[in-house]
Amino acid sequence: xxxxxxxxxxxxxxxxxxxxxxxxxxxxxxxxxxxxxxxxxxxxxxxxxxxxxxxxxxxxxxxxxxxxxxxxxxxxxxxxxxxxxxxxxxxxxxxxxxxxxxxxxxxxxxxxxxxxxxxxxxxxxxxxxxxxxxxxxxxxxxxxxxxxxxxxxxxxxxxxxxxxxxxxxxxxxxxxxxxxxxxxxxxxxxxxxxxxxxxxxxxxxxxxxxxxxxxxxxxxxxxxxxxxxxxxxxxxxxxxxxxxxxxxxxxxxxxxxxxxxxxxxxxxxxxxxxxxxxxxxxxxxxxxxxxxxxxxxxxxxxxxxxxxxxxxxxxxxxxxx
Amino acid sequence: xxxxxxxxxxxxxxxxxxxxxxxxxxxxxxxxxxxxxxxxxxxxxxxxxxxxxxxxxxxxxxxxxxxxxxxxxxxxxxxxxxxxxxxxxxxxxxxxxxxxxxxxxxxxxxxxxxxxxxxxxxxxxxxxxxxxxxxxxxxxxxxxxxxxxxxxxxxxxxxxxxxxxxxxxxxxxxxxxxxxxxxxxxxxxxxxxxxxxxxxxxxxxxxxxxxxxxxxxxxxxxxxxxxxxxxxxxxxxxxxxxxxxxxxxxxxxxxxxxxxxxxxxxxxxxxxxxxxxxxxxxxxxxxxxxxxxxxxxxxxxxxxxxxxxxxxxxxxxxxxxxxxxxxxxxxxxxxxxxxxxxxxxxxxxxxxxxxxxxxxxxxxxxxxxxxxxxxxxxxxxxxxxxxxxxxxxxxxxxxxxxxxxxxxxxxxxxxxxxxxxxxxxxxxxxxxxxxxxxxxxxxxxxxxxxxxxxxxxxxxxxxxxxxxxxxxxxxxxxxxxxxxxxxxxxxxxxxxxxxxxxxxxxxxxxxxx
Ligand SMILES: Nc1ncnc2c1ncn2[C@@H]1O[C@H](COP(=O)(O)OP(=O)(O)OP(=O)(O)O)[C@@H](O)[C@H]1O
Ligand SMILES: [Mg+2]
Numbered sequence: 001x002x003x004x005x006x007x008x009x010x011x012x013x014x015x016x017x018x019x020x021x022x023x024x025x026x027x028x029x030x031x032x033x034x035x036x037x038x039x040x041x042x043x044x045x046x047x048x049x050x051x052x053x054x055x056x057x058x059x060x061x062x063x064x065x066x067x068x069x070x071x072x073x074x075x076x077x078x079x080x081x082x083x084x085x086x087x088x089x090x091x092x093x094x095x096x097x098x099x100x101x102x103x104x105x106x107x108x109x110x111x112x113x114x115x116x117x118x119x120x121x122x123x124x125x126x127x128x129x130x131x132x133x134x135x136x137x138x139x140x141x142x143x144x145x146x147x148x149x150x151x152x153x154x155x156x157x158x159x160x161x162x163x164x165x166x167x168x169x170x171x172x173x174x175x176x177x178x179x180x181x182x183x184x185x186x187x188x189x190x191x192x193x194x195x196x197x198x199x200x201x202x203x204x205x206x207x208x209x210x211x212x213x214x215x216x217x218x219x220x221x222x223x224x225x226x227x228x229x230x231x232x233x234x235x236x237x238x239x240x241x242x243x244x245x246x247x248x249x250x251x252x253x254x255x256x257x258x259x260x261x262x263x264x265x266x267x268x269x270x271x272x273x274x275x276x277x278x279x280x281x282x283x284x285x286x287x288x289x290x291x292x293x294x295x296x297x298x299x300x301x302x303x304x305x306x307x308x309x310x311x312x313x314x315x316x317x318x319x320x321x
Numbered sequence: 322x323x324x325x326x327x328x329x330x331x332x333x334x335x336x337x338x339x340x341x342x343x344x345x346x347x348x349x350x351x352x353x354x355x356x357x358x359x360x361x362x363x364x365x366x367x368x369x370x371x372x373x374x375x376x377x378x379x380x381x382x383x384x385x386x387x388x389x390x391x392x393x394x395x396x397x398x399x400x401x402x403x404x405x406x407x408x409x410x411x412x413x414x415x416x417x418x419x420x421x422x423x424x425x426x427x428x429x430x431x432x433x434x435x436x437x438x439x440x441x442x443x444x445x446x447x448x449x450x451x452x453x454x455x456x457x458x459x460x461x462x463x464x465x466x467x468x469x470x471x472x473x474x475x476x477x478x479x480x481x482x483x484x485x486x487x488x489x490x491x492x493x494x495x496x497x498x499x500x501x502x503x504x505x506x507x508x509x510x511x512x513x514x515x516x517x518x519x520x521x522x523x524x525x526x527x528x529x530x531x532x533x534x535x536x537x538x539x540x541x542x543x544x545x546x547x548x549x550x551x552x553x554x555x556x557x558x559x560x561x562x563x564x565x566x567x568x569x570x571x572x573x574x575x576x577x578x579x580x581x582x583x584x585x586x587x588x589x590x591x592x593x594x595x596x597x598x599x600x601x602x603x604x605x606x607x608x609x610x611x612x613x614x615x616x617x618x619x620x621x622x623x624x625x626x627x628x629x630x631x632x633x634x635x636x637x638x639x640x641x642x643x644x645x646x647x648x649x650x651x652x653x654x655x656x657x658x659x660x661x662x663x664x665x666x667x668x669x670x671x672x673x674x675x676x677x678x679x680x681x682x683x684x685x686x687x688x689x690x691x692x693x694x695x696x697x698x699x700x701x702x703x704x705x706x707x708x709x710x711x712x713x714x715x716x717x718x719x720x721x722x723x724x725x726x727x728x729x730x731x732x733x734x735x736x737x738x739x740x741x742x743x744x745x746x747x748x749x750x751x752x753x754x755x756x757x758x759x760x761x762x763x764x765x766x767x768x769x770x771x772x773x774x775x776x777x778x779x780x781x782x783x784x785x786x787x788x789x790x791x792x793x794x795x796x797x798x799x800x801x802x803x804x805x806x807x808x809x810x811x812x813x814x815x816x817x818x819x820x821x822x823x824x825x826x827x828x829x830x831x832x833x834x
Contacts, residue, residue: 046416189695189702193683197691200680207677208692209663209750267682 019270056230061256061274063226070268072128078246079139081231089241114224118217161236199266336385360536366739373492378402408488418468423450545667588612595645619802635663668752686713686727716745
């Protein structure tokens with residue numbers, strides 16, 4: 001029949017017209033394929049692990065997406081989450097702070113690193129790539145200095161983040177909550193509009209008499225806060241604060257954004273995309289492990305998927321920066 | 322009577338172009354003869370750009386046929402079109418800003434001949450570029466970077482590039498919009514020469530008088546429909562305008578009412594001996610001084626590259642000022658950025674709307690509320706969709722922005738409608754001192770009248786307006802006082818009383834070169 005391919009095309013066209021349509025379609029295909037490949041995939045136990053693994057990545061992806069939507073890039077998520085995790089653990093174990101205070105200290109560390117990034121970009125006028133590269137390196141260095149390279153153990157009380165609430169771990173609730181917050185922030189607030197606008201055409205926003213620098217500072221700081229929460233989640237999951245936590249996570253964060261349909265050129269993408277992207281990325285790792293694929297080969301597979309996503313994303317886009 | 326039977330080089334039959342939610346062309350039959358300049362006119366959003374984009378392969382039509390010299394062709398992309406000898410000079414500049422003029426022209430050649438790797442020798446390249454620049458009478462160093470050129474110069478380089486591509490059919494989308502009448506005259510000489518050499522041209526313009534200066538035939542589009550095609554010798558500007566608007570135009574320039582209340586007691590904006598840093602491109606201002614009073618429109622008239630845009634940008638802190646003072650309401654002001662300027666109630670409306678005026682991925686409504694989104698949001702944070710929509714709706718109505726959907730993406734608006742969005746945005750800021758840089762560039766006659774009326778009424782409401790323009794008629798129609806600027810210096814300041822157009826033009830011309 002002649003009409004079938006055309007209909008399929010029309011359906012695809014209709015789905016991908018919505019910003020989140022493409023990523024959700026890819027997710028559906030991935031889930032279908034995974035459950036066909038591995039019967040264990042859909043088991044509640046596996047899904048629980050999958051969601052627990054997704055949670056920290058989802059948070060750093062959410063933070064990263066705010067920066068990418070602004071047309072900048074943030075390379076500091078991995079180091080920031082480690083620093084926040086380690087400082088919080090040290091506050092708790094070494095300095096005897098209460099659990100809640102320790103968690104708050106961790107979050108503040110993230111906000112502070114983010115604020116420094118923001119100041120470097122806006123006040124010192126350093127390109128975000130370079131500024132956050134410095135944070136990536138210096139942040140990790142700080143972690144190693146603080147811990148002398150040793151893990152901080154005995155964080156069983158951090159389990160408050162992994163216990164279940166209505167059958168779902170608190171951590172998963174958290175990432176759902178922050179996904180929702182991010183959505184409201186980007187789609188329903190003035191800061192959100194300006195974030196998209198700066199990513200779209202910073203020059204025009206500056207001529208509009210808007211305080212671009214403040215918006216940037218706010219976004220970098222909030223993103224830092226998100227990374228910190230991811231770091232605390234890692235503490236909870238492992239009950240140990242490792243100095244090498246989050247090593248290389250900046251790339252996973254960026255990859256999650258790309259998979260979730262956030263354009264690296266800035267200004268385009270759905271706020272929930274990074275969550276979908278983070279889930280896909282984690283799922284992929286999960287399935288490859290279930291299938292017993294060589295761990296090194298897993299990286300190659302991830303690379304291929306990323307390229308595929310990028311190609312799908314940029315179809316119809318005339319130029320890519 | 323005998324009729325010139327000339328060969329038809331290009332024709333379309335029943336061209337339809339649908340965009341999501343908009344039908345831009347509704348079955349257009351169009352033809353272009355050998356050695357003809359065929360003008361296409363119509364209001365903003367009529368479908369002019371869409372038509373030439375289809376001819377030049379930027380868009381593919383939804384339905385309809387295209388014939389080149391009687392043969393049905395399929396034009397799927399720009400390359401196809403170029404192979405058929407059809408080139409488009411875009412409404413928005415499409416040069417690579419960081420490359421030199423010569424390299425930009427060379428790029429076009431590579432594109433046609435497919436020899437990206439065959440890099441010509443620098444000397445030959447420059448020689449070649451010089452020849453083509455000669456053809457468009459542009460006396461600039463081919464080694465200068467495109468980003469350092471003014472809007473008008475870029476336009477001419479684009480035309481030079483089209484000629485370099487050896488196109489037989491050149492579509493020019495509003496080439497004269499950024500040009501002064503003198504520069505347009507130069508362009509027309511170029512076009513006439515090309516016509517004599519056997520080239521055919523589609524020429525889009527908003528200035529009806531230009532149709533009668535240069536074109537052989539004219540076609541009027543209205544709402545995606547061809548409503549009129551006629552030899553220029555058999556019609557009149559009056560008739561063309563009537564077809565464009567679908568009704569008669571009562572008054573072209575609103576009569577200038579001497580503002581009764583205009584009492585020049587204390588200036589709202591006083592600029593004293595403003596001098597800007599020379600940054601390698603454009604001109605630098607030297608010792609520019611003037612006052613603007615409440616309710617006054619100060620027309621700043623100058624040619625391309627005279628320093629109008631620099632002045633506008635310097636006033637809002639977007640151009641570095643080395644010396645001079647600015648006083649707002651008698652108080653000395655420090656303006657380091659547009660943020661400072663807006664706080665003092667000064668807003669600059671840029672001439673280059675795509676680059677400096679709009680975020681094209683966002684909607685009409687988003688762009689209009691952008692500068693004041695903190696104010697329209699509750700607690701400065703939570704956006705009020707209802708409020709934003711009603712603000713946007715009001716401007717869409719009063720400036721007649723088409724389509725009228727506030728959530729329409731600005732990227733998909735026609736050029737003129739984009740300009741209206743920029744104007745709406747600036748008026749919505751509530752700034753009392755408005756610096757308008759070429760506010761009616763690329764805007765159709767009907768709306769031009771509207772915008773000019775609006776500027777007048779703003780002044781009578783007490784706004785102070787600095788109108789930067791190269792359109793002498795616009796300056797004469799609107800300004801209370803006129804300041805002539807050339808090479809970054811003020812050469813004349815005068816009351817706009819009994820000033821003749823010719824004298825003003827000669828003042829501009831006198832300072833050239
Ligand atoms: N890519 C697009 N997507 C959706 N709609 C579009 C797109 N391009 C143009 N349009 C719509 O098609 C109509 C015709 O636009 P076009 O640019 O051809 O107008 P125009 O006659 O050139 O106007 P102007 O004088 O303002 O340049 C407009 O309503 C415009 O909003
Ligand atoms: Mg147009």
